Amino acid sequence: MRFRIIVRGMPLSTFIREMPAFLKEYKKVQRQAAISTENFPFGKLYPCLQEKNQESGVLAEHYFYQDLHVARKIFQNKPVKHVDIGSRVDGFVAHVASFRDIEIMDVRDLHIAIPSIKFARADLSALNFSLTDYCDSLSCLHALEHFGLGRYGDPVDYEGHLTGWKNMSKMVKQGGKFYFSVPIGEQRIEFNAHRVFSLAYLMNLIDQYYTIDSFAYINDRGDFIADAPLDDAAIARNCGCHYGCGIFELTKR
Numbered sequence: 001m002r003f004r005i006i007v008r009g010m011p012l013s014t015f016i017r018e019m020p021a022f023l024k025e026y027k028k029v030q031r032q033a034a035i036s037t038e039n040f041p042f043g044k045l046y047p048c049l050q051e052k053n054q055e056s057g058v059l060a061e062h063y064f065y066q067d068l069h070v071a072r073k074i075f076q077n078k079p080v081k082h083v084d085i086g087s088r089v090d091g092f093v094a095h096v097a098s099f100r101d102i103e104i105m106d107v108r109d110l111h112i113a114i115p116s117i118k119f120a121r122a123d124l125s126a127l128n129f130s131l132t133d134y135c136d137s138l139s140c141l142h143a144l145e146h147f148g149l150g151r152y153g154d155p156v157d158y159e160g161h162l163t164g165w166k167n168m169s170k171m172v173k174q175g176g177k178f179y180f181s182v183p184i185g186e187q188r189i190e191f192n193a194h195r196v197f198s199l200a201y202l203m204n205l206i207d208q209y210y211t212i213d214s215f216a217y218i219n220d221r222g223d224f225i226a227d228a229p230l231d232d233a234a235i236a237r238n239c240g241c242h243y244g245c246g247i248f249e250l251t252k253r
Helices: 012-034 063-077 089-097 160-171 199-207 232-240
Strands: 082-085 102-106 117-121 135-141 172-184 188-190 194-196 210-218 244-252
Touching (some): 063 089, 063 172, 063 244, 082 160, 160 172, 172 194, 172 210, 199 244, 232 244
16 A cells, blocks of 8 residues: 655654654554554555654744734733734734734735634735724734735835835824834845844834834744843844844834
8 A cells, every 4th residue: 555755844854863763653553553443544644753852832933922922912902993914814813813803904815704803905015005094003913024025926126115114104093003023133135035124224114103112022042032122232233133023012103
């Protein structure tokens, strides 16, 4: 009997190191199956070789901390209308939808109906985007860095992040909250994955429209630092990050 082997998302060195133990255990379970009265026939082989040496909770890079942190902020602040731009539906959006209604916008389609989630397709990097004073609470988590790079089917535009920033800022009412996060470090584009922003650049963007209520970040080791100071030294060093994640809670002036 032939089996198709599926191996996804693992280094070759891990495959070579762990495969002998996998095959040994596979033969063992086959022997057990031969004398069992249970009816579970074997299908394709699907080796999962990395989990044995991981901790019980594996966090998805920046997303776990930022999603939980900002969802808590929204729960505490209880806005009238919260809108999200481009954040993960299976992470942050799901967190918020568990306790309130949320409207989401994305350049890509969403064809499934989800309770408490209202979807609209929209390109926030478009020059003719027209929503003004639309909500008192807005979020955009780990999304602005992609605007204008074509990764998600949006038009390529070197300044797409600037247009997106201005469009989102128009959406927020005076006194409203804006929660956003982006990669932080030495400023660069890693095409077509993302931009990485320096904190000095972000401070100039923020100062046009907002005051900073709180700042948190995730460093290169994956540590979450809440209520971090944004003094001159931290800004100049990008909080010591090469590819970290800066998470801002802002109020529109």
